[in-house]
Amino acid sequence: MFAITLGDDAELRPLEPWQAEEFLAHMDRGREFIGQHIGLPDAVPDLESARAYLQSYADKAASDTGRIYGIWKNATLVGGVLFRTMDVPQGTAEAGCWLEPSATGKGLVTRASRIIIDWAVRERGIHRIEWITSSENAPSIAVARRLGMTQDGVLRESYPYRGKRRDMEIWSVLGPEWRERRAAQRAASGTVAPNER
Numbered sequence: 159m160f161a162i163t164l165g166d167d168a169e170l171r172p173l174e175p176w177q178a179e180e181f182l183a184h185m186d187r188g189r190e191f192i193g194q195h196i197g198l199p200d201a202v203p204d205l206e207s208a209r210a211y212l213q214s215y216a217d218k219a220a221s222d223t224g225r226i227y228g229i230w231k232n233a234t235l236v237g238g239v240l241f242r243t244m245d246v247p248q249g250t251a252e253a254g255c256w257l258e259p260s261a262t263g264k265g266l267v268t269r270a271s272r273i274i275i276d277w278a279v280r281e282r283g284i285h286r287i288e289w290i291t292s293s294e295n296a297p298s299i300a301v302a303r304r305l306g307m308t309q310d311g312v313l314r315e316s317y318p319y320r321g322k323r324r325d326m327e328i329w330s331v332l333g334p335e336w337r338e339r340r341a342a343q344r345a346a347s348g349t350v351a352p353n354e355r
Contacts, residue, residue, distance in 0.1 A: 173228035178209035184235040188258025195295040236261035249285035293325040302329035
């Protein structure tokens, strides 16, 4: 299995069904915090559902329609990033994230998201990456901004969640924008990717 360093004793790795117990323990630590804006904690209340959730992403990976990756800090699973959907023929994908409270404010989601977006754009030819988040989820909106995404619009009261209808913001970045921005960042830092030489 591969692991990509995120710095600060953190790494990004695939999150697989055999890790269901660790995934559930992580979710239990962050259940209320994570559940403020997304339904992931509600989807995995026990070991069987945690395993089924991870298996659904293993199936998506096998059919090339989604991916899920964990973020480990000091060898403890503390969050993750994913492609909730991925339509390679259409060139579209929806990225997302979550973190337990102990991992917030360290830039882990931004760094992990850059890695998976780079992969989707460069290796899979994805043209449009979307980021859909509640208007109340300021940390998620901040990540979209740090990733250089553009706000496409707001779907007013489109998401009923825990007894309240929430506005959902749609952010996106297009493949050509992403490649141009990443090339400029690499040039500014003095590093060039092999396919940019």
